[in-house]
Amino acid sequence: xxxxxxxKDIWKALHSxxxxxxxxxxxxxxSIAGTVxxxxxxxxxxxxxYGSFTYTLISTLxxxxxxxxxxxxxxxxxxxxxxTLCSVIRxxxxxxxxxxxxAVEKEMSRSxxxxxxxxxxxxxxxxxxxxxxxxxxxxxxxxxxxxYFAYKHRFGHLGSWLTHVGLLIIIVSYMFGQITGFDTxxxxxxxxxxxxxxxSYMMSIDDFDIDFRPDYTVNQYTSSIxxxxxxxxxxxxxxxxxxxxxxxxxxFSIYQNGTGxxxxxxxxxxxxxxxxxxxxxxxxxxxxxxxIALQFSxxxxxxxxxxxxxxxxxxxxxxxxxxxxxxxxxxxxDMNVAEMGQPIEWQEYTFIVTNPRQFxxxxxxxxxxxxxxxxGGLVLLHGIMFAFYFHPKQLKAxxxxxxxxxxxxxxxxxxxxxxxxxxxxxxxxxxxxxGNSDGAY
Numbered sequence: 001x002x003x004x005x006x007x008k009d010i011w012k013a014l015h016s017x018x019x020x021x022x023x024x025x026x027x028x029x030x031s032i033a034g035t036v037x038x039x040x041x042x043x044x045x046x047x048x049x050y051g052s053f054t055y056t057l058i059s060t061l062x063x064x065x066x067x068x069x070x071x072x073x074x075x076x077x078x079x080x081x082x083x084t085l086c087s088v089i090r091x092x093x094x095x096x097x098x099x100x101x102x103a104v105e106k107e108m109s110r111s112x113x114x115x116x117x118x119x120x121x122x123x124x125x126x127x128x129x130x131x132x133x134x135x136x137x138x139x140x141x142x143x144x145x146x147x148y149f150a151y152k153h154r155f156g157h158l159g160s161w162l163t164h165v166g167l168l169i170i171i172v173s174y175m176f177g178q179i180t181g182f183d184t185x186x187x188x189x190x191x192x193x194x195x196x197x198x199x200s201y202m203m204s205i206d207d208f209d210i211d212f213r214p215d216y217t218v219n220q221y222t223s224s225i226x227x228x229x230x231x232x233x234x235x236x237x238x239x240x241x242x243x244x245x246x247x248x249x250x251x252f253s254i255y256q257n258g259t260g261x262x263x264x265x266x267x268x269x270x271x272x273x274x275x276x277x278x279x280x281x282x283x284x285x286x287x288x289x290x291x292i293a294l295q296f297s298x299x300x301x302x303x304x305x306x307x308x309x310x311x312x313x314x315x316x317x318x319x320x321x322x323x324x325x326x327x328x329x330x331x332x333x334d335m336n337v338a339e340m341g342q343p344i345e346w347q348e349y350t351f352i353v354t355n356p357r358q359f360x361x362x363x364x365x366x367x368x369x370x371x372x373x374x375x376g377g378l379v380l381l382h383g384i385m386f387a388f389y390f391h392p393k394q395l396k397a398x399x400x401x402x403x404x405x406x407x408x409x410x411x412x413x414x415x416x417x418x419x420x421x422x423x424x425x426x427x428x429x430x431x432x433x434x435g436n437s438d439g440a441y
């Protein structure tokens with residue numbers, strides 16, 4: 001195979017609709033992996049949670065960050081090229097189909113008419129076309145007679161083309177959002193203030209409230225926040241974010257993502273304080289050159305052990321207990337459930353945990369590609385609508401010098417239905433009266 005042949009095959013594939021569909025199928029299957037496998041966790045998480053073979057597969061193919069992996073982005077780029085070429089190459093032909101005036105000689109010499117009828121008598125052709133709801137009538141005078149031509153739903157030709165363009169806009173917008181946007185998290189209790197990564201702002205958590213129903217299920221989580229300039233600390237915006245009610249800034253949104261429990265932790269060594277901090281559920285505090293560590297494993301706000309297993313009977317801190325683990329020189333040496341304020345001792349170290357309260361987990365998202373994706377979705381929707389509901393139809397007629405009228409029609413889809421419509425219309429049309437029929441189509 002010579003080099004020119006290879007390039008021709010590559011070029012043919014790049015603008016082939018079949019190749020685009022195969023690529024789209026592969027991308028869809030890859031997206032399943034991104035849904036099944038938890039995304040954007042450290043590799044240590046996957047090494048711990050999965051077997052060696054699966055871990056090797058995940059780490060090698062970047063399946064822990066599918067949507068930003070090089071191979072996924074590469075497929076999206078190739079698909080974008082395919083859709084662009086398909087759209088550019090097909091557009092001139094589609095426009096010719098929409099705008100051209102058929103050649104009279106060619107039309108009259110056809111043998112593949114969908115339906116063709118001859119009508120004699122005095123016929124007002126323009127009125128007949130209007131009755132059939134073909135309003136934009138083109139008329140061409142020839143030596144043998146007059147040719148009439150009208151189009152209905154001509155934009156139906158653009159249905160599949162607009163679908164391709166809409167999908168292309170969505171893909172390009174997605175890639176633009178991935179490259180220029182960001183997604184980060186901030187969690188904390190009221191009073192905490194954190195810098196927002198990738199921005200010039202900081203966020204203060206002013207308050208956090210959970211609204212419970214009578215059966216203790218959650219009705220709503222609401223965080224009150226203040227956004228400040230990181231340098232001047234000027235207040236930029238104050239507001240609230242709740243589930244399905246995000247807080248909007250100019251270039252990012254803040255979503256209420258979750259919650260958990262936090263406590264105040266004090267660590268002493270031989271009676272002397274060496275650390276004090278807020279410890280959040282699932283966190284581990286490591287101290288004194290990694291000799292001692294406390295893990296906050298779980299929390300029971302209203303502790304009950306009557307059934308032999310620790311549980312909580314309400315979400316309110318009426319009888320708070322927390323499950324902890326103590327690690328000493330890299331080894332777990334203690335695991336138990338403790339009350340608030342109860343000293344947890346090991347060797348020369350003492351942990352004291354107090355003041356339980358719930359923290360808020362907030363997701364900060366900037367996706368500049370969203371407006372483009374909305375436009376793409378709108379174009380895609382119109383393309384589907386044009387393709388399925390606006391089938392292009394043509395009505396043509398030729399009136400010769402003797403007054404004989406020949407009428408026929410064409411359509412690409414639902415040809416039998418359209419044929420019946422024409423025949424029914426012509427049957428119902430009152431030739432002598434110039435048309436009183438309600439059989440328009």
